[in-house]
Amino acid sequence: MDFFRTVLGDLPTSKMGFTYSHEHIVIEDSYITAANPKFLLNNTALISKELQAFYTAGGRTVVDTMPSNCGRNVLKLADVSRASKVQIIVPTGIHLEVYYPENHWRYTYSEDELTRLFIADIEEGIDEFDYSGPFVKRTKHKAGLIKLATGDEIFTKHQEKIFNAVVNAHLETGAPILTHTNFGRQALEQALLFKKLGANVEHIVLSHVDRAKEVGYNRAVLDTGVKVEYDSAFRWKNPEPNYTLNLLKELLPEYHKQITMGMDMAKNSYWKSYGGSPGLNFLIETIPAFLKKNNMEEYLDFIFHKNPRSLFAFMDRTYRK
Template identity: 80%
Template sequence: MSFFRTVLGDLPISQMGLTYSHEHIVIEDSYVTAGHPEFLLNDSSLISQELHSFYLAGGRTVVDTMPANCGRNALKLAEVSRNSKVQIIVPTGIHLEKYYPRNHWRYTYSEDELSRLFIADIEKGIDQFDYSGPFIKRTKHKAGLIKLATGDDPINKHQEKIFNAVVNAHLATGAPILTHTNFGRQALEQALLFKKLGANLEHVVLSHIDRAKEVDYNRAVLDIGVKVEYDSAFRWKKDGPNYTLNLLLELLPEYPEQITMGMDMAKNAYWKSYGGTPGLNFLIDTIPAFLKEHDLEKFYDYIFFKNPKKLYSFEV
C-alpha cells in the first residue's frame, strides 16, 4: 500500500487531497534568519491562521522544505498542523551552503554518516533540537522526504557527497527527493546525476525550474524523467510576461504527469497573516481560471492531486 508521511503520522495517499509541492511553513530563529531576517516564520498563531484559510479554500497538504539544522522545528510544525487541519510533509536533508556556518558538520560528516542521519530522521524521528547541540532527543515526528540544493555554479565535490547520501537514504527508505535550484540553474545536471545514481525518478522533483524561463530547457529536464515544481507565478512583473504560465501552456499537454506547483513563500512579507501579499491561497484563486481560459482544465487535477500523490508516496 502506498502512503505519504506527514509530521503527524503516515496516511494513505487517498487522503493527500489538494497539495502544494514546495512551501516554507516554519523557519525558526537560526543561522538562516540571522543572515535573512525576512525569512523568519515562527509565530505559530499567524502560521496556523494562514494554513487554516488554505484549508477552508480546499487545500489539504503542503510540503515544507527547510531540512536539517536549517530553521526546522518539528514540534512547531506538528502544532500548526493540528491547529489548521493541514497535513504537512517535513524534510530531512541539507540546504544551500550559504544557510550554514562555514564550520558546519555537513562538511566533516562522511557520506555514510549523512545517509544514516537522514535515515534516522525518516525512520526514528526528527531531533527536537534539530542537531543544533551536543544532545539528540528524537521526537515522534518523522521526515517524509529528503532535500538537497545546488547553487549557481557547477555541482562540486561536496555537493556530490550530499547527492550520494540523499540517494542512499532514498533507496534505503523509499522516501521521495526534492531539490532546490537557483533560478533553474544546474537542473539538467541534477536530473542526470540522479539518473546516474539510480534514484527512482518518479519520486524526484526539482524546484524553481520555471525561473529558468526557457521552454526548451524545461523540456530537456523533463525528458530525463524527473518531476518539476513551478512556484513563481506571482513573482513576475505585471507589465511583463509570466514565464510560469507560459511554461504551463507549452508543457502541460506534453508532460501532464510531471509538473507540480507551489508558492515557496519563504519571506514573511508573502503571508497575508503577517500583513503581506499574495498569501497562500493565490494558486487556488488563480490557476483554475487560467487553465479554463486556455482549455487546459483537465490538468488541474494532475498539478495539485495526481502528480503529488505519486511523487510524495512511499512505495511498500
C-alpha cells in the first residue's frame, strides 16, 4: 500500500486530498523566535481556527516544515490536527544555521549520529522535548519526511554532512525529502548532489524555487527530475510581475508532474486568525481561477493532489535496497 505519514499515523495516499506542500503550522518559543518574534506560532486555538477554515474550503493535508530542535512541537501539531481534521506531515532533519545557536549539537554530531537521530524520529517517535534537554522522551508521533536547508553560499563541509545524513535516513526508511533554498539559490546544486548521493529524486522537493524568478533556471532544476514547490504567489507586489504565476504559465505544460505549491506562512502576520493576511486559504481562493483564466484547469489536480501523493509517499522498499 502506498502510504504517507501524518502526525496522527499512517494513511493511504488516496486519503491525502487537497495538499499544501510547504507550511509552518507550529513554531514554538525558541532560539529563532527570540530574534524574530513574528515567527512565533504557538497558540493552538488560533492555529486550529485557521486550519478549520482551510478544511472547510476543501483543504485536507499540510506539510509542516520545522525540523529538529528549532521550534518544532509535535504535541501541539497533534492537537491542532485533531481539532481541525487537517492531516499534518511533520519533518525531522535540520534547518538553516541561523535557526540554531553557534554551540548547537548539530555542529558536533557525526554523520552517523545525525542519521540515527533522523531515523529514530521516523521509526520510533519524535522526542517530546525536541532534543532540547538532557533526556529524550519519545512520543507516538512520527516524522513523515526529512528536511535540510542551504543558504546563498557554496555548500560547506558541515552542510555536506547534513546532506549525507539526510540521504542515509531517506534510503534506510523510505521517507521523502524536502529542502529549503534561499530565493532558489543553490537549488540546482542541491538536486545534483542528491543524484550523486543516490537519493530517489521522485521523492525530493525543493522549496521556494519560484523566488529565483527565471524560467530557464527553474527548467534546469526540473530537468534533474526533482519536484519543486512554489510559495510566493502572494508575495510579489505591484508593479513587480507575479513571477510565480509566470512560472506556472510557462512550465506547467511540460512539467505538470513536478510542480507543487504552498504558502510558507512562517510569520504570524500572514495568518488571518492572528489578525494578518492573506491567510492560509489564499491558494484555494486564487489558483483555480488563475488556471481557468489561462485554460490550464487540467493542472490543478497535479499541483494539489497527484504530485503531493507521489512525492510524500514513502518509497517502495525495492528502491531502498
